[in-house]
Amino acid sequence: MPNSGTTGRRTTALAVAAAAALFGTMALPATAEAHGRGHDKPKYEDLQLLAINDLHGNLEPPAGSSGTVNEIDATTGKTVATPAGGVEYLATALRQAREGHRNSVTVAAGDLVGASPLISGLFHDEPTIEAMNKVGLDVTSVGNHEFDEGSAELLRMENGGCHPTDGCYENGRTFEGADFPYLAANVTSEKTGKPILKPYWVKNVHGIKVGFIGVTLEGTPNIVTAEGVKGLKFGNEVDTINRYTAELKRQGVKSVVALIHEGGYPASNVYNYDCGAGGSGISGPIVDIAKRIDPAVGAIVTGHTHNAYACMIPDPNGVPRSVTSAASFGRLYTEIDLKLDKRTGSIVRPSVTAANHIVRRDVPKAADMTALIDRYRALSAPIAxxxxxxxxxxxxxxxxxxxxxxxxxxxxxxxxxxxxxxxxxxxxxxxxxxxxxxxxxxxxxxxxxxxxxxxxxxxxxxxxxxxxxxxxxxxxxxxxxxxxxxxxxxxxxxxxxxxxxxxxxxxxxxxxxxxxxxxxxxxxxxxxxxxxxxxxxxxxxxxxxxxxxxxxxxxxxxxxxxxxxxxxxxxxxxxxxxxxxxxxxxxxxxxxxxxxxxxxxx
Missing domain, CATH: 3.90.780.10 (5'-Nucleotidase, C-terminal domain)
Structure with a gap:
């Protein structure tokens, strides 16, 4: 059978091409024939994403049911409400989670501020932005609540400066703004047609470019006061993400993550629910959105509905893709681990794993968060x-x-x-x-x-x-x-x-x-x-x-x-x-x- 080797190589090549078309961003292991040397192996760069959403300025541990997470007791099998949340514990949890990881990026999916408790809301949420700077947040999308006080105030959150009416809250101290970018790809000015903030942010991970696109829900004007969204247009989430994914591809960015302030409704309220096979256990807007987003987007971080889930929802090619949400109020964070292919620059989709973790209150408090809370608690005490x-x-x-x-x-x-x-x-x-x-x-x-x-x-x-x-x-x-x-x-x-x-x-x-x-x-x-x-x-x-x-x-x-x-x-x-x-x-x-x-x- 003199032609068996040639036929075998042709069959392998066709199979690889078909699989690549099916799996989009998935990088397939290289064969010895592809490199010409049997000992060559693909090389990957590990990347950890830590994600939160819908913090709403909850610096102190939330009270009542807002400060608990449902989990299954390992001994009894019953659902129990576990106390969770508070940035003193969130900071500790995130810092511990980063240990041992060469590459780690902390992201958020909107509503960091707005509808906040008094310790943050009394100061127009400056304390929350300061806390996120200290926590090490790298990037976030906007959410609908970022527009509660209008786009000018949102820009102040990012760029800093004293409040235009209330001024500075401490003598000799000016609010410096966020150390991280807010992304608003689908929020454009009615006058210019351009995004009011950056549409995306690119992180260089040891030579591999990873793009993060941030959007809020298209229906934001329906859930924010007219004054808060005056002069703004909110575009379709899928159209926007796909357009900027294509733009990032043209720039050589092959690994993309979407931060979307829109979410779903899981069938279970347990914090680490996986949504079942094919994402059958989740409903709501995010399901349709996830199914239509470009397969080049390797992971989707969501928010808005205040639910917890770590799902795999099929992309347009029918291939499962990670879609997550970490409930609200800083009670959970999501850890997403993935591999980046050094040859292609793409996310290896089958490598992506995601899990929610409870921000438990049995760990040491982060001292810098305690100092921040104490400072603002003292300022607010006469009123609070x-x-x-x-x-x-x-x-x-x-x-x-x-x-x-x-x-x-x-x-x-x-x-x-x-x-x-x-x-x-x-x-x-x-x-x-x-x-x-x-x-x-x-x-x-x-x-x-x-x-x-x-x-x-x-x-x-x-x-x-x-x-x-x-x-x-x-x-x-x-x-x-x-x-x-x-x-x-x-x-x-x-x-x-x-x-x-x-x-x-x-x-x-x-x-x-x-x-x-x-x-x-x-x-x-x-x-x-x-x-x-x-x-x-x-x-x-x-x-x-x-x-x-x-x-x-x-x-x-x-x-x-x-x-x-x-x-x-x-x-x-x-x-x-x-x-x-x-x-x-x-x-x-x-x-x-x-x-x-x-x-x-x-």
Whole structure:
């Protein structure tokens, strides 16, 4: 068989070519024939990525359910809630994780700042940027909350300088900004059409260029105040990443990682869920996005949904690709290990492994983080430690999985109480958006204030946006539309159930779809049916009142009156409705009756 050797080489070459076409960025081991010498082997450079997302300025350990992570107890097999988070522990965990790694890059997928507890939010999140500098963050994408105070403030976060209104917070000390780049590939100026920040960042790893492209969700304008995104356009995530991946390829960058502030909803809430075969155990926007991103992108780091997962989702060629998220508030970090092929400059896709790790509180605190927290804690103490109310037990908001959340009820009641007087807007009903409830009110003392005492700092953590309240006139028909928009339109796939004041009650039939889930005949305000032709004064924060979160019925309201901030109303309500001897009652969650779930609940 004189031609067997030639045929064998031809077959091998065809197989290699077919495999390369299938696997995109995967580098295949070189054969002896390809190099002409049997002892030649491919050479790789190891790279470790450490990733976080959605920190939201949580420098101190988050309280309540916001400060725990679900894991499986090895002994009992049961799910347990493990205390986690706090930058003193996060810094230690990241530094320990880097040990023994020649190449390590620390990345983030947006929302480092915004909706932050008082110790950071009071200082316009300068403390969080300083903490990330010390932690060793190398690069991050923007998230929607980076636009809470507008693009000018985002640029100040990166470039430094004292706040234009509040100035510098310490004598002789100017905020220096981020030591890391913010990436905003799909955020462009309406005037220039160019990205407002760098679209990508390239890291040279011992001669191999690795590109990082950062984007936020295309729907950012729907979840940020109009003022925060004024003058900006938000492009499609996939189109943007693919365009800049091609640009990086032209520059000789063959290894690419995407940092995307958009995420998914895993079937399990365990911190290291792998999403099952082919990513079958995860849903949400990131699934479609991941399946359409250029195969040259070797790994995808995500955020926004505050969920934890380490998945393999097929790329456009059907080849599994790592897609991860590290929950939120610094409770987890993701370790992604991969190999870079020195010959091709590409990520060896089959080499990519990823796992989430809990930021446990049983490790030594990082001394530099402790010093930073102590400094800002001292500056904020006169405001933060002031007692403003009393509670008899935990009142859960962020930590409640119910559609009607106890703390949401309290906030809506506070807004109605503050805006019902005729000279304050004459509000007849109030609504709170669930995403704006950023924490729980926890009975256990966070400091020396005593159990059951609510401090201003704790109230700020719950309502950190300081949105101004508005009262608008809606017709009865528009009020019904408002309730229907919770489960239809932009919110049909992922309902956003508004938290109503105590004088409104209705039924949601979850066996139905879209707007039909709202049982119109069940809607009662002060015990009376809604008159479609009548006018009603409705209170909401400026974000909701402007149509945010997919509620255009709010934007159609008329006769707008601007009131006090949501935080001021919340603090005033706690002060006037609770005392040491008569703490605030925990709402019974009977305003929304849920049916059609198999088990009907109030």
């Amino acid at each position: 430690n002031r007692a403003i109310g009393y509670i008899p037990a935990d009142i859960n908001g962020r930590g409640s999985s119910a559609l009607e959340k106890p703390l949401g009820d309290v906030i809506a009641d506070a807004q109605l109480a503050g805006l019902a007087p005729a000279d304050k807007g004459g509000a007849q009903v109030a609504f709170m958006n669930p995403g704006g409830i950023r924490s729980d009110l926890v009975y256990k003392a966070s400091g020396s204030e005593g159990d059951g005492v609510v401090t201003y700092g704790e109230a700020f953590t719950v309502q950190p946006f300081t949105n101004m309240m508005q009262v608008k006139t809606l017709t009865g028909a528009q009020l019904v539309q408002l309730l229907q928009q919770q489960v239809s339109g932009l919110n049909e796939a992922a309902p956003k159930i508004l938290q109503p004041s105590a004088n409104l009650a209705y039924t949601l039939d979850m066996s139905k779809t879209g707007a039909a889930r709202v049982v119109v005949d069940s809607i009662k305000l002060n015990g009376a049916a809604i008159d479609p032709a009548a006018s009603y004064r409705v209170a909401a924060n400026e974000f909701l009142a402007g149509g945010g979160d997919g509620f255009p019925a709010f934007a159609a309201g008329t006769d707008k009156l601007v009131g006090a901030s949501d935080l001021d109303l919340f603090a005033a309500y706690l002060g006037s409705h609770s005392s040491v001897t008569s703490p605030l009652s925990v709402p019974a969650q009977t305003r929304i009756t849920i049916t059609g779930t198999g088990t009907d609940v109030d």
